[in-house]
Amino acid sequence: MANFTYQxxxxxGKTPELSPWGMxxxxxxxxxxxxxxxxxxSWQTGNxxxxxxxxxGREFDPKVARQQYNEMLDIYRSQGATxxxxxxxxxxxxxxxxxxxxxxxxxxxxxxxxxxxxxxGEWVEVVKFYQRMDIPLYDIVTAGSLEGGDxxxxxxxxxxxxxxxxxxxxxxxxxxxxxxxxxxxxxKSYQFDPYFLHLDVKVAMLSEKLAAVCTEAVEDExxxxxxxxxxxxxxxxxxxxxxxxxxxxxxxNDRVLIxxxxxxxxxxxxxxxxxxxxxxxxxxxxxGGGVHCMCQPLxxxxx
Numbered sequence: 001m002a003n004f005t006y007q008x009x010x011x012x013g014k015t016p017e018l019s020p021w022g023m024x025x026x027x028x029x030x031x032x033x034x035x036x037x038x039x040x041x042s043w044q045t046g047n048x049x050x051x052x053x054x055x056x057g058r059e060f061d062p063k064v065a066r067q068q069y070n071e072m073l074d075i076y077r078s079q080g081a082t083x084x085x086x087x088x089x090x091x092x093x094x095x096x097x098x099x100x101x102x103x104x105x106x107x108x109x110x111x112x113x114x115x116x117x118x119x120x121g122e123w124v125e126v127v128k129f130y131q132r133m134d135i136p137l138y139d140i141v142t143a144g145s146l147e148g149g150d151x152x153x154x155x156x157x158x159x160x161x162x163x164x165x166x167x168x169x170x171x172x173x174x175x176x177x178x179x180x181x182x183x184x185x186x187x188k189s190y191q192f193d194p195y196f197l198h199l200d201v202k203v204a205m206l207s208e209k210l211a212a213v214c215t216e217a218v219e220d221e222x223x224x225x226x227x228x229x230x231x232x233x234x235x236x237x238x239x240x241x242x243x244x245x246x247x248x249x250x251x252x253n254d255r256v257l258i259x260x261x262x263x264x265x266x267x268x269x270x271x272x273x274x275x276x277x278x279x280x281x282x283x284x285x286x287x288g289g290g291v292h293c294m295c296q297p298l299x300x301x302x303x
Contacts, residue, residue: 004131008108009139013182018108021135021299024156026205028300029252030081034129035295036096037088038069043287052242058286065283072257072291075277079251084133084298086125094119096284097293099200100147101126104297105159107183108138110176115145115167135298139179144171149198149293151176154205156303158186158229162199165191190222200292202241204248206256206274208303210234212248212265214241234272240264247290251277252301257291 009015017024021032043060076083089095094116101122102109109130114120123140130137146169150162159180163173173189180187196202196217203222204212209231215223216238226233236246245262254274258266259281266276281291 003134003136005136006127007139008136009179011182013184015107015138015183017106018136018138021104022106022108023104023153023297023300023302024106025208025300025303026152026154027207027250027252028303030076030079030249030297030300032082032084032298033076033295034086034098034102034298035073035083036086036098036101038065038096039088040090040093041065041096041284041287042093060283060287068280068283071279072281072294075257075279076295079255079277081251084129086129089121089125092119092122092125094287094289095122095125097149097289098126098296099289099293100149100198102130102296103148103151105138105153105180108136109298110138110179111140112148112151113141113143113145113172114147115169141172141175143175144169144173146172146176147198148296149200149289152199152203152205154188155208155229158188160188160190160199160203162190162192162203164194164196166194167198188225190218192218196241197288198293200247201244202246204246204250204292206234206248206250206269206272207254210272212236212246212269214238214246217241234265234268236265236268244285244288244290247285247292249291249295259285259290261285 073083102111147167150168152160154160177187202214202217211231212234214236249257256274257277260278269276
């Protein structure tokens, strides 16, 4: 392994950007994406979304889930993004949600620290993947917990990171803040209630200067910050958040991957001139994670 290392981060900042891997926004053209395996996926009761699905009498169907998973992969491939996969581990039922176990930055991937007991082993296959691909790690979170669903490379020069004190703790947040600010980037933190799991349940960048946000579920502090950055907001209802309707993936060039059930965001995105790809992902959203949770961008074109 010529390039792999566990820490390419310069402790005083000024870490060179990683090439060809990395991303400087959530909406640059997606070229490579890391997807978790669904071999051992099943609904767990550690989040409000899955508990709600079970309470409403919904049932997990692995055959249907496999069909939906493959449809999602077909969309990525048809739109020029190459999927890569973590090796499955039978002890990790939520390994499919590859967004959480690592995050990509302009300087390389960061391996995170998972909060839930049934997810803490996910780091092993994540590190093996980056080593196998010869992608050097920027660093590894060692303070508290930090999960990728709270972390967004919002746009060039800015990272937005949510925290509830659980999935992402204040200690994990502050370690990440120190690293990002040393690189000369703005680090915006936003605290919210643990009921919402991760920030990507309520907020998503769709394209340059355009975000989907459930304004009913966030504080004015965050809305004012978006406004100050001249980011237009598509407002999405609280009801849609309960179905993970804001958990989407920007593919770049005004294209976006949105679950079929997210009819509100689909209609509003099309009205803004976006091209929408809408697979049925109900077997996964009912378990507590959508298409954004299931993917970790490895390479986006710089913007």
